[in-house]
Amino acid sequence: MSCFDLEEFLPYQLAVLADQVSRGFSALYRQRYGLSVAEWRVVAHLGQSGMVSVREIHRRAMLGKSQVSRAASKLERNGYITKAANPADGRLVSLALTERGKAMLADLAPKAMAYEREILTALDGGTEFRASVRQLLELEGQFGR
Amino acid sequence: MSCFDLEEFLPYQLAVLADQVSRGFSALYRQRYGLSVAEWRVVAHLGQSGMVSVREIHRRAMLGKSQVSRAASKLERNGYITKAANPADGRLVSLALTERGKAMLADLAPKAMAYEREILTALDGGTEFRASVRQLLELEGQFGR
């Protein structure tokens, strides 16, 4: 037949790898707090930035704006974040973690870093691998698109 | 706030990277032949194996069996593959490329490999990166799951 081997095809391998790696940690926050991937990203992002708009997260967290909007609504409904109109610009909605949200993140963040460390130490060239991933992320931003 | 940086979190980076890399090539076969990712994987897999069951592809191509089933139905509807009951085991459905399907794959396969080469040559440690990806794929099969 053809000489093309799907299982050795880089885009396929990366998709499978990302799925597996992501699934490993997402299982944790899903069964602990019922978070989806989008909700986890919103919370994690709010942890660093304090108070941000939906648009900001939409851009930086690689999520569609409807995803962010719906994730934020659900997080607010469950008491993890607050939504407030930005007084300076009425179009913006400022998101911020509640105490409950901060407690959740304080529980999850160390586990996230431990999970990451677990993977990287199991890998031989962990540092070089990270460097390659970073380089590809910057590269793809330009030539592929 | 917290000291957790989502954009430096490996599962997140891998998800973004896989999405970008995959999107780059999937745009090609989508606009040329209207294929989804699942359909592309089925076709690519049939290219190597000749005639396989739905179950085989479900296992090896990391697709849900309903995905494979629906992808196969659509591919058959468009004349790219044939579906036939396996005479030895009536439960199995043997999938195989038609001439039209083979022509499509013969068109896409070189482009896929060129795309992959383009990425790897742009990357500094291409060979080591591939090795890391392979190692992680094997690793994750055991400890993460």
Added chain:
DNA sequence: TTGACTTTGTTGCAATCGCAACGATAATGG
């Protein structure tokens, strides 16, 4: 053979998703 159990592929259904349309607000420019 029969009857219980397993495996395979399809389908129904609810949940989710992306996209576009929309209302609301802000910025621009005449």
Added chain:
DNA sequence: CCATTATCGTTGCGATTGCAACAAAGTCAA
């Protein structure tokens, strides 16, 4: 100041997804 244009967040809708239920086919033991 008003009219036009752009931006932001939400929502409706069609398409897609995963999950579980299911029918069909096979296996195996009694």
